[in-house]
Amino acid sequence: MASLYGFAKRLYLVFNPPSPKEPTASPLRFGILGAARIAPIALILPVKSHPDAVVTAVAARDQGRADTFAKQHGIPKAYGGSGAYQKLLDDPEIDVVYNPLPNGLHYEWTMKALAAGKHVLLEKPSANTAEETRKMFTFAQEKGLVLLEAFHYRYHPATRRVKAIIDSGELGTLTKIEVNFGIPGFFVKDSDIRMVYDLGGGAMMDMGCYAMSISRYLANADPTKVISANAEVLPKFPRVDVSTTATLAFPTSGGTTTNGSADGLTATLLTHFRLPPLLGFLPRWPDFSVRVSGTRGIVDLSNFPAPWVHHNITVESSEQEGGRLRKRTEKHYGNLGWTTYRYQLEALVDKLRERTPEHWYDAQDSITNLEWIEAVYKETGLGSRPPSTAQVP
Template sequence: MAMALQLSTFVTQYLASGTHTNPTKSTNALRMGILSTAMINPAALIHPAETHGGVVIHGVASRDLSSAESYAKKYSIPHAYGSYSALLSDPAIEAVYISLPNGMHCEWAVRALEAGKHVLLEKPVAANADEARVVFETARRCERVCVEAFHWRFHPAAHVVDAIVASGRYGEVRKTSARMTTPSGSLPMSDIRWNYELAGGALMDMTYVLSSTRYFLHQPQLDEVLEATSVPSPEDSRVDQSTTATLRFSSSLSSTPITSTIYADMARSNSFWVIPRLWELPSISIECEEATIYFYNFMMPHLYHYIAITDKAGNTSYQKHYCFGPKWGVRGESWWSTYRYQLEAFVDKVQGREPVCWVDPEDSVQQMEAIDKVYEATGLGKRKGTQELVGSGEE
């Protein structure tokens, strides 16, 4: 389902680029490079940058020059590099987007930061919390911006839900439940998400379930893993095909500990054995004393979403928010994707302006700490980076 959402984003952004005039690029536009030729790049950066006057994509790197050149030609990127190091050595590039496999995030984020580049780093920020600390300590030391690309957190709909929960209108939060699934067979076993050496696994790829839980509880540390189980991949028992966990958090939104369940599944069984569960878009339910707030498709709300508020009498009201909201105000457009909002904030931060919203380093480290704790509770153990497993080197 995650891949289907990304493909839908490609289509909507392509249509948007055809119906909206792209702005003239500023003379001091941020020059960005891309490490990898991953499928996510067009949706996550290339197309959003087309509609941002303050960003230009200067180059793309692959371990194979011909692949980089072909990719650059396809997306009208002026420069191609046959190694990641070559791109980082280009003084014209000021910032990089890293969409390499999870296990390579730490190594190449550190190299990029030490090369003087700002970094937009795909989630999860690293293979484990130890690596996450290394990444952000390097950013601090090098005085560069580095942010985990939890794009959904930059969308107005997320801010509206947060405002509703935090207002106290419906009382204290009592429990939450988040899920994200992909229909069985959607991800071929050759996909990097199934690769242990690249820090694959359901909870790593679908870390959104934990991200949304922590975000709406105001980013608390995980108090305790009450229960956690994983279904191992049939190809590699070290990789979780699915993970279910019950967690306990202390939050400013409640005077008592909050119980949260998360469910991530990369091979969700079909309904009635034949019907793929295409309707199971990433969603979170937040139960308060007086009502339950349900946010459907929190991961890609720009495609479609709804916010349902059901009171104790069973009455339900619905909301949708594609722009405006309590943080962006009149800034932004209804056709902007989560990635486009994220890019707006990233450019502001890099250029010394206060972003409308942000993912702080401490938050990202605590996110990885929680992932580690869940994996340890399942018995699989926390993920390892590629350097720890096989030594350094380019993909």
């Protein structure tokens, strides 16, 4: 009963965040490119409880949609129609731009936002190619601006706790990482933008960016080789992976493994847009899980992209290799009502105010993540998503 009450209270505060007791006189002003479905949970709701941030404007290609979105979420300005995105970028009352546009538009509109002198919170994956990501971060540095790729899960206490368990050596030498990121078929229809190749569609892009990121984060290293990668496609979408499974070799504490041998650390990433029904007819729950195995134990984290809803950290470990495993379960929700996105916002505002964030996700991390996503796509034979042809600064 207590667990159910805690769950209900967490969700209530997420969707009904309390106003800050002492708001700043000149908060950071955010503008949103596109009336995206993710924007409320990713930015609008977190901002409501932050004393130093407000959402000032939204832009959409349709004025009616912009007006409706702005009214629904209490946003003062709504730019719509032709040139709406650029009008928002030209608004002198915007300090930070949130870019949740389709993957294939990330590069164009992030470069244009940086050119307009705006800091950028950029949805993942950062772009269609690693080279585009490199160019964006280089341009941000040249302009003296902050660019952050929105891997929000990393800022949450649950993820940080799993990392601490691994780093403590409790699991011994790491041997295997397994990441599952799959959803039932009814979430991603044929008409979904995630099925459009030119817009950076594909399971490895949309879900694999999470899987690649957390495997690298928990391994505390980057891969050395793609051992294998296989993609499933549909006849209607021959270049878009509905699912991809990849196995990568990682370096271990004893040296770098380049051949995927049994004594090295490997990571298996499974991403799927359309998990098949159980027994052919039973609906499947989404599977967002990660397991890290070592010579002295195992740690599992369920629901790692959204641990603020619910999660379990299950640890089985022994004091020595081959010893009897002891099992325990932990939960780490942190500040009541704070989502992964709220923790991310806290870090971003700290960075913009020249304070040291508790955690940060830097440029090279973003570049490397997409380099290895591209390496997986190369191994599958599908190849990288197409680079942008837009004219950018």
